Amino acid sequence: MKLTIERSVLLKSLGHVQSVVERRNTIPILSNVKLDATPDGLKLNATDMDLEIVETAEAQVQDAGATTAPAHTLHDIVRKLPDGSQIELTYNAEDSQLALRSGRSRFSLSCLPVEDFPAMVGGEFSHNFAVSAGDLRALIDRTRFAISTEETRFYLNGIYLHATKSDGVDVLRAVATDGHRLARFEVPLPEGAGGMPGVIVPRKTVGELRKLIDETGMDVSISLSETKVRFGFDEATLTSKLIDGTFPDYERVIPTENDKVMEVDRKLIADAVDRVSAISTEKSRAIKIALEKGVVTLSASSPEAGSAVEEVEASFDAGPLEIGFNSRYLMDILGQIEGEAARFDMADAASPTVIREVSDGAAIYVLMPMRV
Template identity: 60%
Template sequence: MRVTIERSAFLKALTHVQSVVERRNTIPILSNVLLQAAQGQLKLTATDLDIEIVESVPAEVARSGAATVPAHMLYDIVRKLPDGAQLELDRAGDGQRVSIFSGRSRFSLQALPHEDFPDLAAGDFPHSFAISAADLKGLIDKTRFAISTEETRYYLNGIYLHDVVAAGTLRVVATDGHRLAQAEIPRPEGANGMPGVIVPRKTVLEVVKLFEGLEGAVDVSLSAAKIRFSAGDLVLTSKLIDGTFPDYERVIPRNNDKKLILETAGFAAAVDRVSTISLEKGRAVKLQIGGNKVVLAVNNPDSGSAEEELACSYDAAPIDIGFNARYLMDVAGQIKSETIEFSLADAGSPTIIRDPADGQALYVLMPMRV
């Protein structure tokens, strides 16, 4: 293999693929990036056996071939080269080393056999559809904060992507048992009949990073065990979580008839202020709702108490209810409108929170005892 490539294009691709490579690996080849040169393209592949990222970049290929070299070390070398530099990659005859030439710089990296590099993308992906990058990012951004980090309930460690047949929508749901986030868009052509799948948290975060700022569509293909996102020369393939997502619709209340409307930014700032003295573990904020005001109260036996009063729109019976402060701020951060709407039942029942201007998203919070 012998190839010449422009530094900025190579660095951009390396930045994308090396992000999935773990710093410590018990399997040496997983620390490497696979380089494949052919027909005016250099294809880079990296994987952790759960996620694989592939990107192709234009290059001058003097001799086709393949090699694997340490991903993070190669990234650091290319990153430290000057802007506008040209790199030449040359795999020696014995295949055990790859030489890198750029200006007066010379590097030689230990290589491992490219035949041993795993292929995660193999297999059929019977279901496929296209979704705009903006819609994909929107679905993820509105729900990812509610993904559980509790490893024992592994089936909650991702977002549930599924086709809602009756509504004609593609829906994403995430929950950690204390809160739930749901977002949907009109079902893209080709998504009907797809299986419901749980996309892992790490994959979700990589998708957001990879397709940040992308204009146009992302092609999504999936099987019962894997999902693939592709746009242009960039492809991410991931294993899915093998588990059953709970029947989340059972926890979404249907008869919450007490409507509370608050100014979004003022509410989020007030929660942030009064929670300053709350216990880090509980972070409970009590909402005393009645008339046209809400009193946010925190009482910490060890450090004191705090109260703040906010104007609101509310015409039902008075109610006192407590919520985790961080959860309230997470949800408020998703509300783009000037107002935030709560639908309440009583102090012990789940509460629905909505953005009045966004009918395709809703949030459910379980109350806390205060």
């Protein structure tokens, strides 16, 4: 194998594939990236057995061939080479070494046999459709913060993606929850997505997918089977196992009878929560919200730090109400609202609160209260 490639091209592709590779691996081959020099360019492949990325980079291939090299080491070397430099990669099968030359720099990396590199069996993808990069970005960004990190409830460790109806309109909906807060966002259902199975896309896959979306303005092709999902980009393909579990009936968690409604400037209340929460303890992050006609009072106190109180103007006509929230969870939700005004639908101090953007019904957030 012998090829020449521009540093920035190789660095971009290595940046994508090496982030799939775990830093600590009990199986040595999984620490490596597969490099396959073909007439179409350099094909890079990395996997952790649950997630696989394949990307093709433009390169001048003198001799076709394939090998595997340490992913993180190769990425670090290329990252530290000067901008604009040309890189020559040569693999010698006799000593299983990959030689990297660039300017006056010379590196030799130990390789593992390409035959040992695992192949992720794709299987039959029963549903195929395309989603615009903007819609897919919004589905992820508006919900991923609520993904659970609790491994015992593994079925909450991802985003639940499914087709459903909203006010009689077909939509593609993303839902995530960790039991303390829930995020739901939807976009019009893409053509060809009708009848797709509801799937749970794992947290790590969501992170890798989000990086790739930032670098494309094109539609993203999505292929689904019962056990896998594949996202197709211009030069890259991301294939992932799905979480094998049943996502809970989230509709039962979203209250519909909350009759105490507050509308408030999103930035004003977010800034006030941020300031007041400086006093709350690191463990609970609790703040209290007291509502009266026309005003909301935020407060926090801790034995060590003292107390804080701030008032914010708000539209509220119901009777007085006091409710406590985890300030970080509340800030996460307010950070997702893009419009100027946020709406809080509340019932009492012990019931979940529904938070949404006044001007946009595509997103709904549910936040559980806490005792303060």
